[in-house]
Amino acid sequence: MRFRLLGPLEVRAGEDWSGIGAGKQRSLLAALLLHPGQAVSTERLIGEIWGEEPPARATNLVSIYVLKLRKLIGDPDGKVLVTRSPGYQLRLAPGDLDTARFAELVTEGRRALAAGAAERASALLSEALGLWRGQPLADIPVTDLVAAEVHRLEESRLTAFIQRIEAELVCGRAADVVAGLHRLIADYPMHEELWALLMRALHAAGRQAEALKTYEQARMVISDQLGVDPGAELQALHRQILAADARPAARPAAARPAAGGPPAAHRAAPARPSNGATQRASGTAQPSGGAARAADGAAQPSGAAARAANGARGTSSGLAEVVPAQLPADIADFTGRSNHVKHLCDLLSAAQQDAEQPGAVVISLVAGAGGLGKTTLAVHTAHRLRARFLDGQLYVSLQGASGRPVAPVDVLARFLRELGVDGPQIPVGEEERAALYRTRIAGRRMLIVLDDARDAAQVRPLLPGTASCGVLVTSRNRLPDLAGSRLVDLDVLDDDEARALLTRIVGPERLEAEPEATGQVLAACAGLPLAIRIAGARLSVRTGWTIRTLARRLSDERRRIDELMVGDLAVRACFQVSFASLPSAGAGGVDPARAFRLLGLWQGPFIGLAAAAALLGEPDDDVADALEVLVDANLLQSPAAEIYRFHDLLRVYAAERAWAQETQQDRHAAVRRLLTWYLHTSDAAVQLASPHRRRVPLEPVVPGSVPLTFATADQALDWCEKERANLVAATRQAAENGLHEIAWKLPVALLSFFNQRGHWVDWAATHRIGLDSARRLGDRQAEAWTLNNLGMVLGKHRIGEAVGYLQQALAIYRELGDRRGEAQAGNNLADAYLLLGRFAEATEPLQLALVIHRENGSRYGEGIALHNLGEAYLELGRVDDAIGCLEQAREIFREIHDTRGEGYTWHNLGRAHLELGRIDEATACLQRALTLRRAHRDRHSEALTLIQLGHADRRAGRPAQARDRWAQALAIFRDLGDDAKAAEADADMAALGTS
Secondary structure (H helix, E strand, O other), X not given: OEEEOOOOOXXXXXXXOEXXXXXXXXXXXXXXXXXXXXXXXXXXXXXXXXOOOOOOOHHHHHHHHHHHHHHHOOOOOOOOEEEEOOEEEEOOOOOOEHHHHHHHHHHHHHHHHHOOOHHHHHHHHHXXXXXXXXOOOOOOOOOHHHHHHHHHHHHHHHHHHHHHHHHHHHOOOHHHHHHHXXXXXXXXXXXXXXXXXXXXXXXXXXXXXXXXXHHHHHHHHHHHHHOOOOOHHHHHXXXXXXXXXXXXXXXXXXXXXXXXXXXXXXXXXXXXXXXXXXXXXXXXXXXXXXXXXXXXXXXXXXXXXXXXXXXXXXXXXXXXXXXXXXXXXXXXXXXXXXXXXXXXXXXXXXXXXXXXXXXXXXXXXXXXXXXXXXXXXXXXXXXXXXXXXXXXXXXXXXXXXXXXXXXXXXXXXHHHHHOOOOHHHOOOOHHHHHHHHHHHHOOOOOEEEEEEEOOHHHHHHHOOOOOOOEEEEEEOOOXXXXXXXXXXXXOOOOHHHHHHHHHHHHXXXXXXXXXXXXXXXXXXXXXXXXXXXXXXXXXXXXXXXXXXXXXXXXXXXXXXXXXXXXXXXXXXXXXXXXXXXXXXXXXXXXXXXXXXXXXXXXXXXXXXXXXXXXXXXXXXXXXXXXXXXXXXXXXXXEEEOOEEEOOHHHHHHHHHHHHHHOOHHHXXXXXHHHHHHHHHHHHHHHHHHOOOOOOOOOOOOOOOOOOOOOOOHHHHHHHHHHOHHHHHHHHHHHHHOOXXXXXXXXXXXXXXXXXXXXXXXXXXXXXXXXXXXXXXXXXXXXXXXXXXXXHHHHOOOOHHHHHHHHHHHHHHHHHHOOHHHHHHHHXXXXXXXXXXXXXXXXXXXXXXXXXXXXXHOOHHHHHHHHHHHHHHHHHOOOHHXXXXXXXXXHHHHHHOOOHHHHHHHHHXXXXXXXHOOOHHHHHHHHHHHHHHHHHOOOHHHHHHHXXXXXXXXXXXOOHHHHHHHHHHHHHHHHHHOOHXXXXXXXXXXXXXXXX
């Protein structure tokens, strides 16, 4: 069993090398290979796979990935990938890992060079460099560990190149190393030893003038970048060449430092070089110049003669080497993408200016969903680069996203004809055609644009063999197995670019006349260039339309894709091509196409892996594999680990596919599984955070819908916070789909979360939906529950309306004989009376609630009633009675370990002591309350306590501290949107300034 890291990660368990398709398994294997023979902790592996945001069940997932890796690498018994505390260990034999073999060969080569065996040193170092297949760890997401290892490996490779050049100079092959040194200096312009080697090589090759010119170039580069002159060694070499020293330029190998590394002076740490561009293809010297381009046995002309004005250049055999110019016309209204264009131009400009210089072909890949303008970007960029590739540009649409992608063998035949090869001379087989194609363009400065590639296999035969050419590929897939390619991952246009594009098509006058409608049209197009072009084209040809007309037609989401069609441009057709090209599921796997369809049924802004598994009713791992296929196909986005989302128009299309291809029963079952999952997971989360709250009755979990569990209350509430927008969407979708049980139970289950985190708007919105669903069901208990909760939240802003809801809830509970519900509603009604200043009226329902809770043995309810009764007494001026009730409530909350309730009682005890002028006691109580409220991240309550602490500080003669407390409270109230409390805090601060 062998492994390769010097390029994309590959494994060979039998005869052939293969990659690891699943990204997270690839990251796991890479982490183990970077610690060969060492036990790597599960915690460290989790960090390498997911970074700082691992999923809740990361440890279990790691063990699953290990099992899958063992199968992939042919180690089912775990003899190579072993479980070893505190994690896992990869046992490797000598020679199993290419990085270890590379290090061995470099060490042997360095020793041979030091011993004077230059030929052997050159052979060993060439063999070492021949192990490189491109950028090391090219398909592994960059982490600190990966970045450090890539940096180390690139440093080692550069040292190996330098040592091999030293060996070549000693062997008298100075002329052979000049081209390679030019390339290395282009990558490492601040590396003085490379400049010195180039000067020595040129001098030894009899090119003294060029050697002196090289020193001037080095001096200018180093001076411009660092503001200093070259180091002493480079200056001494310059003086030696000036004096035309007759000694050979290649210094003895023994004179090199024992470590063989480059000097530290002015050495630039290499960034991750593109595509392994400094690699030699093999350990032997390679043909260059005309010999590398001789398709017919004769050297071909280069330079200006090769680019004759008639578009063809002659060869000694009489064949005409044409200069193809196949690029489609550039688009006149190309807009935006300036950063992408510059990036692509920079990448492709790295192709060799010197046609005889060795190196790897520069491959740029533009990937993205259909309709993002990949072809437009590629063609526009290619036109910008025409002057850089004077030997011609080849273009082909590979039709990879269609049902009939073009075969590479057919493309090669066409390219060969364009390059002047007569039809009868074109070989039959793909390999022979590819070989002749590479021969015909060897050393020529040509740009090859391969548009709409299906996969890497379709692209590989069309790649040139020499670094003087550049390749620009577009694809709807990311092609992770296209070795050496640099990915430009295209996304939608930003707001400014989208508006600029529409302006170029329609004209500024019409858009400026209807700014609101223009914004609505752009929002419907969601940044998709194709959609914007279609919208603009429709407005351009329908001069009688206002922009509002189109905005209205696009506002209906169900008809939006129908509206985005003009001529042969259609958003639906564009999406259909990608959808139709999805691979089918493997044995026992999840069909990516079906996953795409069902995901379209979900109305939330994103979906996590566990939720998607519930929607599909399949195991997490199988669902993850299907979703990653969709991500690679750019039909789904993954902004974070195990988080997925649609582009807005793709979501509409996915829902359309679901309605067309899934039965009503399957659609309903999928949505029910997902919403049931949200209900049970929310209930588990809030129950952990508020264990004494009354829970909604739940039906058993639906098969295929396994809810999450949480280790701590903070973890549970954090999940609710991250999923908040989805929880609101789930409530709305449940009601729209007739799942009214879920529609009222979900917001009720989330009450404590909404309350603790101060999400009043979401609390009210979801409970209004829940109240409507409860009434549709005719469920009086559910109606009372949602009325009671609505009254609680409206009591914070709309107190008059709150009283009405609470009175209705109280009446229903009494009608049903639900004493616990009656006590809760009575308690909340009393709280509303307190807010209205009707303190005496508040005491009666509170005393009744206290009796009921004591009858039922509800210590939590008893504590709440005592606390609220104490607050009522405090407002009535019965401070001693208030303290008595509050201290009883505090002891109950302490007994049942309800620290949130303790926080409430400490707060009001502080108010009571402040009322009696006991400033120190008040401050101590309020500080206890503040600590508890911050621990619960209850920001609204925190701000209320800060207000009281400010009053205590002011009365204690600490005005600066009081101002600071009120400023903190003011910031929290404003952040939460509580304008009334913010105004009170602002008034306190203003009063402090006048006192």
